[in-house]
Amino acid sequence: MSDLADPVRVTRDGAVARVTLARPARKNALDRRTADALVGAITAVGAEVATTPAGAPRVLLLDADGDDFCAGADLDALAALLDAGPEAQIADAEALGAVFLALRALPLPTVAAVRGRALAGGAGLALACDVVVADADSRFGFPEVRVGFVPAMVLTMLRRAVGEKRAADLALTARTVGADEAARLGLASVVAPAGRFDETVGDLLERLVAMPPQAVRATKALLYELDGLGFEAGVARGVAVNAAARATAEFRDGVQAFARGRRTS
16 A cells, blocks of 8 residues: 555444544554544544534544554654654654544544554554453554653553553563453453454444433543542532533433333333
């Protein structure tokens, strides 16, 4: 596949917006063009939710063409920047950081479907999503230190996902882990049984699509807002979100349906 081809493909399957990394010949490595395309795709989905909520997607699926989810930063692209000044280096790093921020800010649940390798920034891309489905043969790792690099922005998500000591082990030793260990550590949410990856991803997407969308969006927003709050402030913020949820038609309909079910059971 030519480097001139679109590095990201966006499709729609009912209520699922699908964003696909489309550089299989480069193991879906992340260069500036790919990062910018990802931000554009994610932002467009968010704009659709804001402007036409009734017909907008209810979940975003991030997947990839080829054998690997994403092998991390495109080292050829980084090599081309070796003699660039600090402003160019910062701008290039910010482009990838913007992808992580866009995924977290999107008011929809995001699912990473990981086949093959998810390494370095590719593992970070998966961790930036809300739920990670790992194929039984997938592998995760943070090998940056092997080439004198640092898993810098990725550490923000890695530390939250697995805790300080496990993050230190993964980042400092640069070892890769299989799907089962990734799930035990907190890198993956679900490991698909062998031969049932597509089915597992499909079942999860169906479950998310079936959930009341306002409640899902409020839950995601609160989940990440709590990162910056202390315990008391977190509970207080939860009270405000709880009260707001009680005023929605979704909540009223859900509670009334539950009550009717209990009366007839």
